[in-house]
Structures are given as C-alpha cells and as structure tokens.
Amino acid sequence: MTPLRINLEQEEIPTHWYNVVADMPNPPAPPLGPDGNPVPPEAMGAIFPDPILEQEMSAERWIPIPEEVRQIYAQWRPAPLCRALRLEQMLGTPAKIFFKYEGVSPAGSHKPNSAVPQAFYNKLAGTKKLTTETGAGQWGSSISYAGQMFGLPVRVFMVNVSYQQKPFRRSMMQTWGAEVFASPTNLTNAGRAALAADPDCQGSLGLAISEAVEEAAADPNTCYTLGSVLNHVLLHQTVIGLEAKKQFDKIGLYPDVIFGPCGGGSSFGGIAFPFLADKAAGDKRAANLRCVAVEPTSCPTLTKGAYTYDYGDASGYTPIMKMYTLGHDFMPPGIHAGGLRYHGASPLLSQLFHEKLLDAIAVPQVGTFEAGVQFARAEGIIPAPESCHGIRAAIDEALRCKATGEAKTILFCLTGHGHFDMASYDKYFSGKLEDYEYPAEAIVESLKHLPKVG
Numbered sequence: 001m002t003p004l005r006i007n008l009e010q011e012e013i014p015t016h017w018y019n020v021v022a023d024m025p026n027p028p029a030p031p032l033g034p035d036g037n038p039v040p041p042e043a044m045g046a047i048f049p050d051p052i053l054e055q056e057m058s059a060e061r062w063i064p065i066p067e068e069v070r071q072i073y074a075q076w077r078p079a080p081l082c083r084a085l086r087l088e089q090m091l092g093t094p095a096k097i098f099f100k101y102e103g104v105s106p107a108g109s110h111k112p113n114s115a116v117p118q119a120f121y122n123k124l125a126g127t128k129k130l131t132t133e134t135g136a137g138q139w140g141s142s143i144s145y146a147g148q149m150f151g152l153p154v155r156v157f158m159v160n161v162s163y164q165q166k167p168f169r170r171s172m173m174q175t176w177g178a179e180v181f182a183s184p185t186n187l188t189n190a191g192r193a194a195l196a197a198d199p200d201c202q203g204s205l206g207l208a209i210s211e212a213v214e215e216a217a218a219d220p221n222t223c224y225t226l227g228s229v230l231n232h233v234l235l236h237q238t239v240i241g242l243e244a245k246k247q248f249d250k251i252g253l254y255p256d257v258i259f260g261p262c263g264g265g266s267s268f269g270g271i272a273f274p275f276l277a278d279k280a281a282g283d284k285r286a287a288n289l290r291c292v293a294v295e296p297t298s299c300p301t302l303t304k305g306a307y308t309y310d311y312g313d314a315s316g317y318t319p320i321m322k323m324y325t326l327g328h329d330f331m332p333p334g335i336h337a338g339g340l341r342y343h344g345a346s347p348l349l350s351q352l353f354h355e356k357l358l359d360a361i362a363v364p365q366v367g368t369f370e371a372g373v374q375f376a377r378a379e380g381i382i383p384a385p386e387s388c389h390g391i392r393a394a395i396d397e398a399l400r401c402k403a404t405g406e407a408k409t410i411l412f413c414l415t416g417h418g419h420f421d422m423a424s425y426d427k428y429f430s431g432k433l434e435d436y437e438y439p440a441e442a443i444v445e446s447l448k449h450l451p452k453v454g
Contacts, residue, residue: 002085006247008078013070018238020273020348022061023280025355031319032309036453039319047216047224049125055232069117072149076105081247087378095401097394099414100244100271109416110267111142111227114236118225119146128221130154133208136162137169138416139227144178157183157211160203168420183208190214205342206328209313228264229346237270245274254285255411257397261389262293265346271413293360294389298436301326301345302353302360304443309453310344320451323350327446364435368392369428384416385424
C-alpha cells in the first residue's frame with residue numbers, strides 16, 4: 001500500500017516560528033508615515049499590542065511559540081501532508097503530488113494559525129475587544145473562533161460581495177460570538193464615504209481594513225487584527241512549512257516546486273518561507289527549488305502591479321508600505337475567491353519576489369474551478385476557491401512533467417475546504433462563472449493615486 005498521509009505526533013508541533021527576515025539578502029524596506037519618514041513602532045501602538053509590534057519588527061530567526069498557543073494548535077495540528085496519488089493516476093504524470101491540508105482546523109482553513117496567537121497576545125496585553133476585516137470569511141471565522149478561545153469579543157467588517165455570496169461563513173462567525181457587518185457600513189467615516197460615492201459598492205479588502213482600523217484607532221480598549229500581509233502574520237503561518245519539512249524528511253523526499261494561492265500572501269509565505277531558509281543555508285536539496293505564488297488574473301498584484309510604496313487600506317489609515325500593488329483604491333471584480341481580492345501583497349513576499357527569490361503566475365477563474373472539481377473527483381476533498389489556484393498550478397506542472405517525463409516532486413498548500421463555497425461551485429456547474437482579466441488601463445489609472453513619498 002502506498003502511504004497517502006504523512007502524520008506527525010502532537011509533540012512535533014513546532015516550538016518556534018521561522019522569521020524569514022533573518023535570511024533576506026537585504027533588510028526589509030521600512031513602513032513610512034505620511035511625511036515619508038519611517039514609522040516608529042509606537043506609532044502603530046494605537047491599533048496593535050506591544051507583543052505583536054515586537055514580532056512585526058523582529059529580525060530574529062526563531063520566535064518561540066507560547067505553550068498556550070501550542071496547546072490550542074493541538075486541537076487540529078499537526079496538519080497532514082497528503083499524497084495526491086489518485087490525481088497523479090488521473091493525470092498520467094510521473095510527478096509525485098503532495099498537498100499540505102489546512103482544512104482540518106476548526107474554521108476549515110489555515111487562518112487560525114495566526115488568529116490564535118494574535119488573540120493570545122491581545123489578551124496578554126489587556127485588550128478588551130478586537131476588530132478585523134474579512135474577504136471570503138475564512139479570516140473572520142478564524143479570529144471569531146480565536147476570540148472565543150480567549151474571551152475577547154470580535155467585530156468583523158466583511159466585504160459586501162462575500163457577505164452576500166457566503167452567508168454560512170457569516171453564521172460561523174456568529175456561532176463563535178462575533179458581530180458581522182457587510183462592508184462598506186454606515187458605522188465608520190470610510191464606509192460612509194464609500195457608500196456616498198457608490199450606494200451599491202461591492203466592497204474590497206482594502207476598504208474593510210479601513211473600517212476596522214478606524215474603529216480600533218478610536219477606542220483605546222480595542223485592537224485591530226489582520227489575517228494576512230503584515231510580517232507577524234506570515235511569521236505565524238510558517239508552522240505550515242515547518243511541519244511539511246519534517247513530514248518530507250520522514251519519507252526521504254524534498255519538493256522541486258511549491259505552489260500556493262496568493263492574495264495578501266499569508267498561506268504562501270507560510271508554506272514557502274521555511275523552505276527558503278534551506279536555500280539560504282546552502283542546503284543542496286533546495287538549490288533548484290521553485291516557490292510560485294498563484295494569483296487570479298482579475299487581481300494580478302504580483303504579476304501586473306507596481307513595486308512601490310502604497311497604503312495597505314483604501315482610505316490611507318495604515319502606514320505606507322513598499323509592496324507590489326494595484327493601487328489602494330483598486331476595486332476588484334466580485335470573483336468567488338474572495339480571499340484573493342486584495343490590491344497589495346505582503347511587503348516581505350513582495351521584496352523576495354522583486355529580488356527574484358520567488359516566482360508568481362496568474363490563472364483565470366474558470367480554470368481554477370475546473371482544477372478544483374478534478375481534484376475533488378480524484379481525492380475526495382472539495383477545496384475552497386482560493387485553494388483551487390494552487391491546485392490549478394500543480395496540475396499544470398504535473399502535465400508538463402507528463403510531456404517531458406520528469407518525475408518532479410510537487411507540493412501545494414490546500415489552504416481550506418470549500419464546504420461553505422458551494423454556491424460558487426453551483427455557478428461554475430451552471431456555466432455562470434466568467435474569466436476576467438483586469439484591464440491594464442484600469443491598473444494604470446489606479447496607480448496614479450499612489451501616495452507621494454521620497
């Protein structure tokens with residue numbers, strides 16, 4: 001029998017997160033204020049607690065995982081590394097395909113990996129309430145769950161188009177005690193301004209971030225939590241790749257290529273960064289390793305955006321960060337991979353991509369659902385629309401191996417299950433999904449509104 005699941009014991013849950021900053025060829029570009037000067041950590045103290053800010057600014061290679069966090073991780077971690085043998089056979093490829101399955105968490109995705117430590121550190125710092133934004137609802141679900149674990153109330157601003165498309169994600173958040181609002185709302189200045197400009201506004205992650213940040217900044221007892229993009233979030237997500245490395249060691253294999261869906265970059269950084277550590281250390285196994293971020297053609301941040309300083313939100317409340325961006329007021333179409341509808345990308349991931357240590361590709365919506373259905377029919381797991389992007393790229397790579405005869409080892413991150421995304425699959429089966437390639441002229445127009453710095 002061919003082993004299909006490579007498991008670890010709970011004692012093997014990582015004891016430290018890996019900080020890629022320690023191994024970057026160049027120091028990260030600092031966040032800037034409106035005056036163009038670097039933002040000191042205390043300037044962000046209005047929305048983040050001190051322990052989170054320390055991690056955000058840290059250059060230490062290894063950051064200890066608190067035992068309280070590891071204990072909650074143990075509700076679902078270690079997550080399995082799975083061999084997609086039936087998919088390999090369906091494709092007729094000589095490649096070996098593996099996926100790290102993050103859908104085993106209570107929220108059904110990778111997002112609790114960061115939600116739990118963020119809630120823990122906020123509780124430790126005396127925070128009384130959390131605000132956040134969510135796109136597809138996976139982050140909102142996760143921070144709602146984590147808030148419940150530590151007795152913290154949570155308010156979620158959910159992108160309007162996803163609020164309508166994914167009502168059961170809303171129900172999950174409410175089950176864990178959170179308040180959920182369709183963004184833009186009438187509760188904040190940012191929301192009211194967006195509704196005044198367009199009463200039917202679909203919303204965006206950038207706009208929902210503005211609302212959550214505005215509310216946190218106005219209340220000294222409230223802190224903001226973010227599900228992607230910032231350094232500390234990608235740090236927490238490295239449990240994915242750290243476990244995967246141990247699991248590959250158990251079977252004596254090492255990936256040749258790693259794919260992961262990419263919006264803000266948390267899951268992709270989580271699976272890829274620990275393997276980049278091997279490359280930085282001169283590990284011969286990683287010498288030719290490719291790590292490929294997979295984004296939608298409708299929101300092509302890395303593949304068509306500009307590498308420059310921009311706000312992380314739509315209203316300019318956040319510090320100005322150097323990243324690949326489509327412009328902070330970019331309003332993406334209402335694709336069903338709601339978690340990938342973000343105008344920017346993680347500054348760390350952006351810098352590594354700019355320095356050619358990572359690759360990126362964009363794939364169209366219909367093709368991702370084709371891949372998701374193919375995967376489900378072979379492996380049984382119905383993947384989230386975001387996860388289908390990594391699957392699409394992995395299948396395409398496996399088919400290239402079929403054409404060339406190469407027996408590569410392919411790894412992708414299956415970031416979550418699609419049990420709450422079946423309306424999206426319904427639209428796919430009824431032929432109502434369309435491919436959308438964001439027009440170059442619209443990107444150029446959006447980039448005209450970048451903040452002026454330097």
